[in-house]
Amino acid sequence: LPPPCxxxxxxxxxxxxxxxxxxxxxxxxxxxxxxxxxxxxxxLTAFHNLTHGDPNSVPPAVLRDFLHKYFEEPGxxxxxxxxxxxxxxxxxxxxxADAELRSWAEKLHHLxxxxxxxxxxxxxxxxxxxxxxxxxxxxxxxxxxxRELYYWDSYWVINGLLLxxxxxxxxxxxxxxxxxxxxxxxxxxxxxxxxxxxxxPPFLSLMVESYYQTTNDxxxxxxxxxxxxxxxxxxxxxxxxxxxxxxxxxxxxRFDVQVGLPRPESYSDDVELAEGLTEEAAERLWKExxxxxxxxxxxxxxxxxxxxxxxxxxxxxxxxxxxxxxxLNALLCRNERTLAHFYRxxxxxxxxxxxxxxxxxxxxxxxxxxxxxxxxxWLDYSLxxxxxHPAFYPTNLAPIWAGCYSQPSMxxxxxxYLQTSGGLEFPNGVPTSLVDSGQQWDYPNAWPPLQHxxxxxxxxLPSQEARxxxxxxxxxxxxxxxxxxxxxxxxxxxxDVNGDGKPGGGGEYxxxxxxxxxxGVALQLLSQYGDRLTSGSSGNGFTSCLSISVSVALLCxxxxxxx
Ligand SMILES: OC[C@H]1O[C@H](O[C@H]2O[C@H](CO)[C@@H](O)[C@H](O)[C@H]2O)[C@H](O)[C@@H](O)[C@@H]1O
Numbered sequence: 001l002p003p004p005c006x007x008x009x010x011x012x013x014x015x016x017x018x019x020x021x022x023x024x025x026x027x028x029x030x031x032x033x034x035x036x037x038x039x040x041x042x043x044l045t046a047f048h049n050l051t052h053g054d055p056n057s058v059p060p061a062v063l064r065d066f067l068h069k070y071f072e073e074p075g076x077x078x079x080x081x082x083x084x085x086x087x088x089x090x091x092x093x094x095x096x097a098d099a100e101l102r103s104w105a106e107k108l109h110h111l112x113x114x115x116x117x118x119x120x121x122x123x124x125x126x127x128x129x130x131x132x133x134x135x136x137x138x139x140x141x142x143x144x145x146x147r148e149l150y151y152w153d154s155y156w157v158i159n160g161l162l163l164x165x166x167x168x169x170x171x172x173x174x175x176x177x178x179x180x181x182x183x184x185x186x187x188x189x190x191x192x193x194x195x196x197x198x199x200x201p202p203f204l205s206l207m208v209e210s211y212y213q214t215t216n217d218x219x220x221x222x223x224x225x226x227x228x229x230x231x232x233x234x235x236x237x238x239x240x241x242x243x244x245x246x247x248x249x250x251x252x253x254r255f256d257v258q259v260g261l262p263r264p265e266s267y268s269d270d271v272e273l274a275e276g277l278t279e280e281a282a283e284r285l286w287k288e289x290x291x292x293x294x295x296x297x298x299x300x301x302x303x304x305x306x307x308x309x310x311x312x313x314x315x316x317x318x319x320x321x322x323x324x325x326x327x328l329n330a331l332l333c334r335n336e337r338t339l340a341h342f343y344r345x346x347x348x349x350x351x352x353x354x355x356x357x358x359x360x361x362x363x364x365x366x367x368x369x370x371x372x373x374x375x376x377x378w379l380d381y382s383l384x385x386x387x388x389h390p391a392f393y394p395t396n397l398a399p400i401w402a403g404c405y406s407q408p409s410m411x412x413x414x415x416x417y418l419q420t421s422g423g424l425e426f427p428n429g430v431p432t433s434l435v436d437s438g439q440q441w442d443y444p445n446a447w448p449p450l451q452h453x454x455x456x457x458x459x460x461l462p463s464q465e466a467r468x469x470x471x472x473x474x475x476x477x478x479x480x481x482x483x484x485x486x487x488x489x490x491x492x493x494x495x496d497v498n499g500d501g502k503p504g505g506g507g508e509y510x511x512x513x514x515x516x517x518x519x520g521v522a523l524q525l526l527s528q529y530g531d532r533l534t535s536g537s538s539g540n541g542f543t544s545c546l547s548i549s550v551s552v553a554l555l556c557x558x559x560x561x562x563x
Contacts, residue, residue: 001260001287005193009040010131011264014055015047019067020267022060027509029145029265032194033074034067036129043070075147077132081118085168092163092523096530104482104535105526108519109164111491115140115514116169117147133191135179137172142493143514149176149191152296153517155203155210156449160520162214163527170211171220177204178227186234189293194264198257198294201331204231205338212342221342228339235332241383243324243369250365252329254383256321257290269508273316291320295328296449299507300441301433302380302393309384311391315439324381326370327395327453333362333404363404370399376413392421394430394450401457408462415458415466426497428480430454430473440507445494447504448521451477455525471532474525478533481522491518 003012010016010032019031036043050066051058058066090109096102118138123130132148139149140157154173161170180187187204189195208224211217239253260283262270270289274282292298305319306312340355370378372388377396379388397414399405423430429446436443451473458470483501484492490513494504503511526533 001258001283002197003261004198004259004264004290005196007040007128007131007193008044009036010193012261013044014051015044016264016267018051018055018058019063020264021271022058022063023268024060024064024067027145028267028269029509030074031067031071032131032192032264032267033147034071034131035074035076037070037072038129040128046070077120077123077130079118079120081116081138082113083116083138083166083169085166086113087165090163090165092527092530096526096533098534100535101478101482101526101530101533104485105523107485108160108491108523111514111519112140112161112164112166112169115143115516115519117141131192131194133180133188133193133196135176135191137176138169139173139176140169140516141514142512142516144493144512145509146190146512146514146516149173150516151177151187151189151200152203152449155207156452156517156520156524158207158520159210160523162210163523167211167215170207170214174204174207174211174224177207178224181227181230186231186238192265197259198290199234200294200296201328202231202235202335203331204228205335205342208342209338218345221346225339225342225346228335228342232335232339241324243365243381243383243386245368248368250368251361252324252365252369252381253332254321254324255291255294255328257287257294259290260284260287262286263289263293266508285316285318288318288320292318295320295325297432297441299439301435301437301439302389302391302441304437305382305384309382311382311389314437319384322383323389324369324383325395326366326378326380326393327398329362329366329370330378330395330398330402330404333359333366333399334402336362337403359404363406366399366404367406371405371410375417376410377417378414392423392434393432394423394454397457398453400461401453403460411461411466412463415461415463415469418469424469424473427476428497428500428502429477429495431497438506440494440504442506444496444498445504445506446477446480446497447494448477448518452521452524459528471529474529475533478522478525478529479536481518482535488513491515491522493518 005011020028025031093102093105096105116138119134123132124134127134135149141147142150142153158170158173177187186199189198189200205228212221235253239256240251241254242249242251270286274285292303299315303320304311304313304317305322306317336355336359340352343352369381372379378399379390379396381388400411400414422434429451431443432445432447432450433442455470455473458466480495480501484503487501492503493512493515496502496504505511
């Protein structure tokens with residue numbers, strides 16, 4: 001299997017190995033985000049001379065000097081930039097009834113300015129000296145260690161930007177993704193060379209849909225369609241798998257990256273995890289870790305498959321490609337419907353019909369393979385045992401969000417499943433799973449995109465009860481985000497479902513602040529439910545507590561919980 005990319009400094013080779021295994025930095029991502037001060041061949045020769053052909057004997061102090069001489073610290077690849085389309089007081093703020101939440105939403109709107117980035121022209125002139133992949137338009141980053149454009153994060157960022165009336169920035173981000181498709185044939189995980197052989201959940205068509213819904217710009221649809229078509233082809237040609245159920249073959253998709261070396265940005269973690277494995281088993285593990293990263297859920301007990309094919313084990317048992325995920329297939333179904341709609345809007349009926357048929361076939365496949373009639377919900381399917389994995393994940397309800405199901409009763413059953421799943425037992429959000437594995441995409445962490453997908457799904461159902469549940473989850477999530485903001489003056493990439501305003505944890509890096517998709521989801525919920533959301537939990541005294549002062553509010557929240 002190939003390396004993550006062709007750079008002998010950023011993706012494979014002795015420099016990467018020595019620097020990362022010497023653990024000179026707290027986070028392996030630091031080194032691979034550094035810019036080269038000279039051409040790569042000059043640096044490789046210098047390293048060879050330094051080590052006299054024996055790279056295993058370089059003392060850390062010598063490595064440090066070498067880095068100082070030939071590398072620049074991360075973050076130097078940007079030009080100062082402030083989004084020119086940012087302006088005070090976007091319209092949606094006026095729909096937020098609670099004064100505390102309105103003023104907080106205004107602060108979130110301000111955060112786009114600090115998260116905006118423009119890559120310097122030097123990165124275009126000398127791409128070989130950067131791991132950052134040049135994209136022509138400025139963009140919004142997630143924040144913290146994530147100093148580059150990310151794929152699926154950007155869907156929620158763009159939705160937030162559109163509410164903030166920053167259509168030019170949103171459009172530029174979409175054009176960047178089109179640029180990446182033109183170059184790679186698909187969209188990499190993020191705009192770094194070490195991400196260039198894996199993708200993330202394909203949200204581009206939904207980004208274009210959000211943009212079109214705001215602007216009605218048909219010319220833009222025309223511009224975007226060839227790239228959307230190309231991306232869809234990538235997923236169907238490289239990530240699909242046939243499954244036979246009751247003698248009928250269905251085609252569905254999975255995450256399946258063909259890369260067989262450690263992830264450069266987490267190199268030492270991946271090497272240590274593979275210790276004691278044969279070369280073949282290590283390569284397989286790394287391929288599956290890359291596939292886990294492609295899913296966006298890096299990492300989770302969801303991808304653990306033990307030797308017997310059961311959903312058990314630890315990170316070393318990650319086997320992402322052996323599962324057919326509900327969310328990926330629901331998303332692709334939504335892609336197919338969206339593409340049909342775009343073609344129809346542009347008057348191309350034959351192409352619209354082709355995508356209608358693809359969506360119908362997908363829906364049939366989802367119902368045949370992923371729908372579990374007994375539990376009344378969709379479940380991930382194991383290609384090892386040819387059975388479902390029964391564990392709870394919010395994504396089990398993703399087909400509702402995608403509108404990809406044939407019987408209204410399925411929606412009702414799935415709501416009942418959710419109510420009895422144990423996933424609603426927490427006041428601060430719906431956890432990613434009910435398994436406390438220590439990985440970040442597991443209990444007790446709750447992630448913004450998953451809350452949003454679940455809430456949107458519930459709010460699309462005809463039943464009043466389901467829609468009220470959607471609102472209740474939105475209220476819980478906003479309260480969690482807001483309390484954390486009050487405590488830390490920051491937005492986090494994930495939160496802990498136990499504890500008011502407690503940031504999430506676990507996994508291989510410290511919880512990050514910023515934070516692109518968190519801000520986007522909060523703004524969307526504030527816009528959607530602005531007339532009803534409160535900064536405290538309704539009727540228990542939070543609202544009045546919180547309007548007094550921050551410290552009193554925290555006391556109040558502790559007291560209310562205690563009571
Ligand atoms: O460095 C470890 C991993 O970091 C990223 O994943 C996490 O952050 C992303 C940006 O917010 C998010 O898209 C992803 O869902 C998170 O798990 C990166 O995307 C991974 O590829 C990388 O291995």
